[in-house]
Amino acid sequence: MERTLKGVAYVSVWVLLWGTVASLMDYVLLERELYAGGSFGQATTFVGYGLATVVLAWRFAPRFLQSED
Template structure:
């Protein structure tokens, strides 16, 4: 797979993970009446989960974005 396509797919998957997890947590906090819609708490929730996602995506990137031995042999 082309390295650029793999990179775009990798980032796209992490954006979906971030959106899903932070939205579910936001829904739980809203239904639990911890904070109101469009409040600072809601912004902090999405920012915090975004930061956590960036950390995880950066840590796992070496496993998924490095070229495997078979792909490196194919390009030679």
């Protein structure tokens, strides 16, 4: 697979994972009324999961994006 296409696919998968996991956790926290929609808590949830996703994606990148040569 071309390196650029492989990189775009890699980032896309991580964005989907971040969005899915953060949304599921947000749903749970909203249902338990731990914070309201549009609050600082909700923003913190998405930013926190976003940062965690960036760290994980960065650490796993060498395994998936290495050259096939």
